[in-house]
Amino acid sequence: MTTFVLNRRNLLAAGGSVLATGVSGLFLPARAQGLAPTPSMSGGSNNYRKGAPTVDRIGKGGFWMSGTVRRAGDGAPLANQRIQIWAHTIEGQEHEPQSHGATLTDKNGVFRLEMPQIIPIFGQPHGHLAYDSGEFETVFLRPVMRSAKETSLEAHFVLQPA
Amino acid sequence: MRLAKVTLIWVALVAAICVPIAVAALSPLLAWRGPVYILAGFAGIIALGLVLVQPLLIAGYLPGLPGYRGRRAHHWIGGALAVAVVVHVAGLWFTSPPDMIDALLFTSPTPFSPFGVIAMWAIFAVALLAALRRRLGLRTWRIAHMSLAVVIVVGSVVHGMLVEGTMETMSKAALCALVLAATIKVMVDLRVWRMRTRRR
Numbered sequence: 001m002t003t004f005v006l007n008r009r010n011l012l013a014a015g016g017s018v019l020a021t022g023v024s025g026l027f028l029p030a031r032a033q034g035l036a037p038t039p040s041m042s043g044g045s046n047n048y049r050k051g052a053p054t055v056d057r058i059g060k061g062g063f064w065m066s067g068t069v070r071r072a073g074d075g076a077p078l079a080n081q082r083i084q085i086w087a088h089t090i091e092g093q094e095h096e097p098q099s100h101g102a103t104l105t106d107k108n109g110v111f112r113l114e115m116p117q118i119i120p121i122f123g124q125p126h127g128h129l130a131y132d133s134g135e136f137e138t139v140f141l142r143p144v145m146r147s148a149k150e151t152s153l154e155a156h157f158v159l160q161p162a
Numbered sequence: 163m164r165l166a167k168v169t170l171i172w173v174a175l176v177a178a179i180c181v182p183i184a185v186a187a188l189s190p191l192l193a194w195r196g197p198v199y200i201l202a203g204f205a206g207i208i209a210l211g212l213v214l215v216q217p218l219l220i221a222g223y224l225p226g227l228p229g230y231r232g233r234r235a236h237h238w239i240g241g242a243l244a245v246a247v248v249v250h251v252a253g254l255w256f257t258s259p260p261d262m263i264d265a266l267l268f269t270s271p272t273p274f275s276p277f278g279v280i281a282m283w284a285i286f287a288v289a290l291l292a293a294l295r296r297r298l299g300l301r302t303w304r305i306a307h308m309s310l311a312v313v314i315v316v317g318s319v320v321h322g323m324l325v326e327g328t329m330e331t332m333s334k335a336a337l338c339a340l341v342l343a344a345t346i347k348v349m350v351d352l353r354v355w356r357m358r359t360r361r362r
Contacts, residue, residue, distance in 0.1 A: 043271040046260035090194050094258060119194055122254070122261045123272050123325035142271055148326060 034073035037137065037160040044140030048130060052084045052100035058115035059091040059098060064152040065127055066112040069105045071136075072160040077109025083157070084130040085113055088121035094128070120148050129155045137162050168225040175224070178340050179211035182333040189328035202253025203328050209246035213318050214341045215239055217311075217348035237292065244289045247282050274324035281317030284310045308349070315345045 069081045084102045092099040103113040118125055125145040132138045136159035143155045186207055192200055215224075219236040222228040227235050255262040265275035288310045295303040319338040322329070 041271060042269055043261065043264050046264070047258060088194070093194075093196065119191060120326045122258060123274055123327055125326065144271075 035070065035075040035158050037072040038139055038141070038156065038158045040138070040140040041142040044128060044142040045130070046128065046142075047086065047094040048084075048128065048140065049086070049095075049097065049100050050132070052086065052102045054082065054103060055101040055113075058085065058101040058113065059089065060116055061114035062151065063089070063115050063117045064112060065115055065129070065155070066110070066152065067129070067155040067157065069109045069111065069131065069157045069159065072158050075158070077105075077107075078159065079105055079107045079109060081105045081109070081111075081131065081159075082133050083111050084132065085115060085127065087115065087118045087127040089116035089118055091116040094121060117151065118145060118153065127153050127155070129157075131157055131159060134162060136160060171223075171225055175215070175218070178214060178337060182329060182337045183207055183211070185330040185333045186328040189330070191328050196257065198253050199257040202250050202257060205246045205249035205253060206322075207329060209243055209250060210318055210322050210337060210341065212239055212243045212246060213315060214337065214344055216243070217344045221348040221351060223348075240289065240292065244285055247285050251282065274321045277317045277324070278321035281314050281321060284313040284317065288314070311345070315341060
């Protein structure tokens, strides 16, 4: 018969192994299950408008929002995915229709949309992006510019099938 | 007090508060903001200025407002501070309801929001306690007010410094430094931690 003795040595060994698996799991998600999906950011969906039109450029442009869309797990680039973009810019506030637009990813899963210069709103210069086409889980991102003077911003999506 | 010194103190105080407001009024960001958002922003700046006046008044440092008159003014400015905070929050709510709701629920992605919201509740708590202070007893009231005053000052300063808005960085930092300095000086001078009854 095996008896489980709860002494200091066993506790340390058990605790250590739990810690080792848990911590390595945090740092190495790719090894276990491939590329992890991007979670939505808090506040990412604020002032979202459903069904923003696909446009060549939002307003007069001058600022570039770009990024990539990949599939969770194998990280394969996803082509023709619709990404919606909106922000408080020199041409309008976040909630206003003219501040919203959408674009599609190319065959490499890359998207790039010109839009008016983003300016600080609610204390931070930031943009909003959404993937909400349904084929994959919806994701809302809210990247922050390192400086309000920057003229581009990036956001990257890793989507998991819905 | 010599007239020159009196004038100097008042000019310095008015400058400490009005220069940051004037510089913010020149901010290019204002061109892309609606009137309600602009009002909300300036209500916040004015509130920060009032936080500077409060310790100076209660300690009787301002010429012409010693003792009882200083305390009366402190009560009125305290009320004005609560009103300014209400205007600040209401204006921001009107400008972007989801962002304000996130802030109030402590789910906002912006690091400055919880500091502002905590300072807001501390200001409202002081206003409420001030209305009830005769029932609280002097000792309880002073402990509560001094603790909340520290929360208000620290919360307001951190909130203000982290916000990227219409305030210009140097004038904002100077005002925040004065708020901290005035608060520390008054707390040391009045030896608030000893909880003696106030000098008359």
